[in-house]
Amino acid sequence: MIRLLAAHRGTAALLALLTLTASLLVAGVPRALEASLDESAATMLRTSPPLTTALTVVLESTYSSDVPDGVEKVTQANDLWRAALPPNVRSVLDHTARFGYRTAWLQISATRHRYVSLAWANDVAPQIRYVAGKAPGPSDSPKRFEIALATEPAAAFDLKLGDTIEFEGYQGVITGLWEPLTPGGTFWNSYHSGMSEVVKRRPPLSEETDLFITALADGNALAKGKMDRLYNWTYQVNPTAITARNARDVLDGVADAGREVAGGPRSVSVATGLPIQGMGTSLVTGLDQLIKEFLDRLATTRALMAVLLGGLAVACFGTIALAVRLLGSRAHGSLTLMRARGGSLRQITVVGGGAIALAVAPAALVGAGLSLLVPGPSLPILLAGPVALAVAAIAYGCVQTARAHRQPIAESRDDVVTRRPSPRRIALEVLIVLLAAGGVQLLRTRGLGDDPFMMVVPPLLTVAAALVALRVYPFPLRLLLRLAARRRDAAPYLGVAMAARAATGATLPVLTLLPALAICAYGSVTADGLATAQRLAAWQQVGAEIRVQRSEGFPADLIERIRRTPGVEQVVPAAVGQTNAEVGFTGRDTAVVAVDLDAYRKLMAGSPLDIPRPAAGGALVSSDLAAMSSFDITWPERMTVQPKGKIASLPGVDNASGLALIVLPAQPKYTNTLLVNGDAEAVRKAVPAGTVVRTVEDALAEITSVPLVSSLVTGLRVVTLSLAAYALAAVAIMLVSGAAERARALTLLHAIGLTRRQAKGMTVLEIGPVLVLAVLAGLALGLGLPTLLGDGIDLSAYAGLPFGDYPIDPVTPALLAGGVAVVALAGVYLGGSRAKSR
Amino acid sequence: MHSLADLEAQAGAAKPAFGAAAHILCDNLVRIYKTEGVEVVALQGLDLLIDKGELIAIVGASGSGKSTLLNVLSGLDVPTAGLARVAGMDLLSMTAKDRLRFRRSVVGFIWQQTARNLLPYLTAQENVLLPMRLATGKADRARAGELLDLLGVADCAGRRPGEMSGGQQQRVAIAVALANAPEVILADEPTGELDSDTSEEVFGALRRANRELGVTTVIVTHDPMVADEVDRTIGIRDGRTSSETLRRTSEDGGVIAEEYAVLDRAGRLQLPRDFMTALDMERRVRLELERDHIGVWPANQGDEQS
Numbered sequence A: 001m002i003r004l005l006a007a008h009r010g011t012a013a014l015l016a017l018l019t020l021t022a023s024l025l026v027a028g029v030p031r032a033l034e035a036s037l038d039e040s041a042a043t044m045l046r047t048s049p050p051l052t053t054a055l056t057v058v059l060e061s062t063y064s065s066d067v068p069d070g071v072e073k074v075t076q077a078n079d080l081w082r083a084a085l086p087p088n089v090r091s092v093l094d095h096t097a098r099f100g101y102r103t104a105w106l107q108i109s110a111t112r113h114r115y116v117s118l119a120w121a122n123d124v125a126p127q128i129r130y131v132a133g134k135a136p137g138p139s140d141s142p143k144r145f146e147i148a149l150a151t152e153p154a155a156a157f158d159l160k161l162g163d164t165i166e167f168e169g170y171q172g173v174i175t176g177l178w179e180p181l182t183p184g185g186t187f188w189n190s191y192h193s194g195m196s197e198v199v200k201r202r203p204p205l206s207e208e209t210d211l212f213i214t215a216l217a218d219g220n221a222l223a224k225g226k227m228d229r230l231y232n233w234t235y236q237v238n239p240t241a242i243t244a245r246n247a248r249d250v251l252d253g254v255a256d257a258g259r260e261v262a263g264g265p266r267s268v269s270v271a272t273g274l275p276i277q278g279m280g281t282s283l284v285t286g287l288d289q290l291i292k293e294f295l296d297r298l299a300t301t302r303a304l305m306a307v308l309l310g311g312l313a314v315a316c317f318g319t320i321a322l323a324v325r326l327l328g329s330r331a332h333g334s335l336t337l338m339r340a341r342g343g344s345l346r347q348i349t350v351v352g353g354g355a356i357a358l359a360v361a362p363a364a365l366v367g368a369g370l371s372l373l374v375p376g377p378s379l380p381i382l383l384a385g386p387v388a389l390a391v392a393a394i395a396y397g398c399v400q401t402a403r404a405h406r407q408p409i410a411e412s413r414d415d416v417v418t419r420r421p422s423p424r425r426i427a428l429e430v431l432i433v434l435l436a437a438g439g440v441q442l443l444r445t446r447g448l449g450d451d452p453f454m455m456v457v458p459p460l461l462t463v464a465a466a467l468v469a470l471r472v473y474p475f476p477l478r479l480l481l482r483l484a485a486r487r488r489d490a491a492p493y494l495g496v497a498m499a500a501r502a503a504t505g506a507t508l509p510v511l512t513l514l515p516a517l518a519i520c521a522y523g524s525v526t527a528d529g530l531a532t533a534q535r536l537a538a539w540q541q542v543g544a545e546i547r548v549q550r551s552e553g554f555p556a557d558l559i560e561r562i563r564r565t566p567g568v569e570q571v572v573p574a575a576v577g578q579t580n581a582e583v584g585f586t587g588r589d590t591a592v593v594a595v596d597l598d599a600y601r602k603l604m605a606g607s608p609l610d611i612p613r614p615a616a617g618g619a620l621v622s623s624d625l626a627a628m629s630s631f632d633i634t635w636p637e638r639m640t641v642q643p644k645g646k647i648a649s650l651p652g653v654d655n656a657s658g659l660a661l662i663v664l665p666a667q668p669k670y671t672n673t674l675l676v677n678g679d680a681e682a683v684r685k686a687v688p689a690g691t692v693v694r695t696v697e698d699a700l701a702e703i704t705s706v707p708l709v710s711s712l713v714t715g716l717r718v719v720t721l722s723l724a725a726y727a728l729a730a731v732a733i734m735l736v737s738g739a740a741e742r743a744r745a746l747t748l749l750h751a752i753g754l755t756r757r758q759a760k761g762m763t764v765l766e767i768g769p770v771l772v773l774a775v776l777a778g779l780a781l782g783l784g785l786p787t788l789l790g791d792g793i794d795l796s797a798y799a800g801l802p803f804g805d806y807p808i809d810p811v812t813p814a815l816l817a818g819g820v821a822v823v824a825l826a827g828v829y830l831g832g833s834r835a836k837s838r
Numbered sequence B: 001m002h003s004l005a006d007l008e009a010q011a012g013a014a015k016p017a018f019g020a021a022a023h024i025l026c027d028n029l030v031r032i033y034k035t036e037g038v039e040v041v042a043l044q045g046l047d048l049l050i051d052k053g054e055l056i057a058i059v060g061a062s063g064s065g066k067s068t069l070l071n072v073l074s075g076l077d078v079p080t081a082g083l084a085r086v087a088g089m090d091l092l093s094m095t096a097k098d099r100l101r102f103r104r105s106v107v108g109f110i111w112q113q114t115a116r117n118l119l120p121y122l123t124a125q126e127n128v129l130l131p132m133r134l135a136t137g138k139a140d141r142a143r144a145g146e147l148l149d150l151l152g153v154a155d156c157a158g159r160r161p162g163e164m165s166g167g168q169q170q171r172v173a174i175a176v177a178l179a180n181a182p183e184v185i186l187a188d189e190p191t192g193e194l195d196s197d198t199s200e201e202v203f204g205a206l207r208r209a210n211r212e213l214g215v216t217t218v219i220v221t222h223d224p225m226v227a228d229e230v231d232r233t234i235g236i237r238d239g240r241t242s243s244e245t246l247r248r249t250s251e252d253g254g255v256i257a258e259e260y261a262v263l264d265r266a267g268r269l270q271l272p273r274d275f276m277t278a279l280d281m282e283r284r285v286r287l288e289l290e291r292d293h294i295g296v297w298p299a300n301q302g303d304e305q306s
């Protein structure tokens, strides 16, 4: 077996190499992808407000008689709550203990709009330093407390050490003044926001601002007090503990925890990061929402990668199968001899399959091993790819050997034998095509989701397309043959005739090449589309190459100065803001842009965005205002607007959240925004401090730097290029497989006067049709896949824009496929001359 | 004169065990290749009897079915109809398992192409051991050495086919064929690729195997030298045995070769083509039974018009 392999070490090495790279890709790409998914989960958790990701058990004393009556009880409860959380949640929490309680906001007597809340938290003491007095001690009366204030609110409320404040029948004696050890940071900004400073809040419709301060009190004293208290036990999530794999589990756990704790998880106020109060005990968290969003993105990414990896697997397996077949044909003579010399079919299969196993198994192992070097989580399931690949290759090798040597007959006259398609095979092909068609229909209606069958559909579709192409292929070939027959030169005819003869052998190459190229084209279309969409989204966000904003506005001389700055090409001043359109009783909140649309159009020429033309003698308004003949607005100046045209949106203006839009097509008197073309650095230097300069590049960098996006794009590129490489390898193997026979034919033809050039041409004509078929069909399918899959894969999460509304750009995939074809044909052409010299 | 019915009755009732004693027996053997609607009848009712220990040659024009016959006899190919028995085993009714056993221990086979007989990456000795390994899993090195010795290629034991001459390769191939002590050796043009001296060596080796091991040996050949040196040469034409040449040594030491036409059990006879052309025989002839022979005359004009 080993010697059989050694005798064909070239082919065996090729097989091993193909298996190795295939295993590496099949195991490595998902691994890297999982890693980036995990990374993105961690980033999401790290960048979200800590209280949003944390689980907080909230207990309101108003609604519960069973409240902890002191620090000891609260501390015990902390462990109890933690133990009550479902294990799948508990396992992603870190071990920080964070709990406390505070009273409701109590109005300070003899003041208006001033409130205080007494609080105790287990983790505050180590974070503060008393600048005067000491920490509050126990109180002698349930109506009177010792309290400590941070210096800032104390100063703001003009309170000193020893002062007493009264609030709703209680008294607080200030025994200490403190400062945070390290101001800022999550501790003061998130967990204990508002504790070290005055919180200002203006209630709706109110003219005056309410001021809130927090006073620290002794825990036991506060717990025994009579006021209503809000207890909280906060459990922080360890950002790296939630991964792409356990996210769903954690989500379920959070739901369970919510049910466990009370009536279900409550949400967190986005504005304050504080829980929206519920009844009795409840679980407050934003984690479930975050995980849900993450899971959506995860599903999309996985679906897309599944399509690509499915294609990759088909291509890898096809190429490996080609190599297996090549090895089989190389070893055919030896095995035939063994069979004739008394080898049983089993022995021969073991030898043939064993040789293949010997080449494939270690390679798959090494490939899988190498994939472990790719940073990413170690998942046993990822090894399934290489194992499946190796097993499939070995199985194919065994079947191949067994079929070739079922009859021990020495001679097989395959030149006479043209196999007629067996009914079983036709039935199988029809089944595959039907399955693929049905699958696509399902996919379009249901989306890819997590359904394993759905994931198989795209590769299945490519295989089905290959089968159809193979059935159709003889017809154009026959036409070509007829055309070639008309020429006086015999070489083309012979070439095409050889192609026709090779048609039966073309099945596996086409089955490999077409899916590879289709998915390759699909991958590159997707990557391009994604890039385009991201670019477009960046432009949409910024609305110009450079957007310069200044809340104080730009005086005319400043605009002039910026305009004259070297490096600045064009400047279009604009006023962008919000106002209330005076329609109906309440009016309509609307975004307003005043800009010279003609100048703006000129500025944006060459960008991917279209700026609408101005309407003569009036404004462009969103459709909900378009019915009015005129209405008044107060910003940028008091004026009457006369709608003359409709506009849905304007780049750089956020009216997505239900705002109406008014575009005043004239240069504004008041300017707060400059739309600029030119060198961003020059602009940055020219503007005064406090001015915000944002470029399309900035926005794009923001969009693309999200870990998931960048790794998705890398994954797309890696898979796309690998597919192209595999397609080339498939062609090369196809070329090598037929080399011996071709060489024989060509030698013969040389003997009767075929020139070298004709020989080359003939070889190209022999291989060319299959290649062209596979490339064209693959390309067409790849370009059609986004349409066929429809909303099955929605990448809007990546682009920040609905994806797929953009025309498919066939240039890159066509270049890719064309490149493969050209390289392959060049190889064939040169190979054709080599066959001669042999 | 006997009536046709009489003849048939006689034929049917005659010796119930036709060729029962023969080591190789073919009776009315037919092999039809079917490819894409076209049928090629490679063997069309071939009869053949070979005794144990015989050394015979089979000759015939290209495409006459010699290789097909040998493939059938070696159990590599299955005949379409007829009877074929080798060493008491019926080749038509054999199960796949029997067939495998048959190939392993009953027949040995040598092909024309020297390269096809041996695995290029094994040494001569390993090549000889291969059939043993395949058959029993055991490798009898001593026996391999003996066989190589017997065939005069003991010095090649450690060499690979590429390092041997064509004649040496073929002799190793004979050793391989003999590895499992078969009862029959079938050689399909074993000297076809060799020059006459080397052919002589290879044929000598085959004859030695035949004499010393008592193996029934069938050689397909185009080589007149080989054909002249065996006891019996069987000619095949169009898929059936047409002639037999028997050789015996006369009293004065010269070899007397007598050529016979083969008469099958149904009484069919093939006339040599040159006889037929010489007398312009076509489609039908007139037969006349004489006391000790049968006369064959071309049909005359009058006959043809009737």
Ligand SMILES: Nc1ncnc2c1ncn2[C@@H]1O[C@H](COP(=O)(O)OP(=O)(O)OP(=O)(O)O)[C@@H](O)[C@H]1O
Residues within 6 Å of the ligand: A411, A412, A413, A416, B033, B034, B035, B040, B041, B042, B060, B061, B062, B063, B064, B065, B066, B067, B068, B069
């Ligand atoms: N596998 C096959 N399929 C179809 N026809 C075949 C096959 N093998 C042999 N034949 C045909 O059967 C006939 C006998 O072939 P065979 O190889 O037995 O001839 P041969 O006597 O060995 O000729 P040669 O001396 O050239 O080797 C030929 O007409 C040949 O074309």
Ligand SMILES: [Mg+2]
Residues within 6 Å of the ligand: B066, B067, B068, B188
């Ligand atoms: Mg032959």
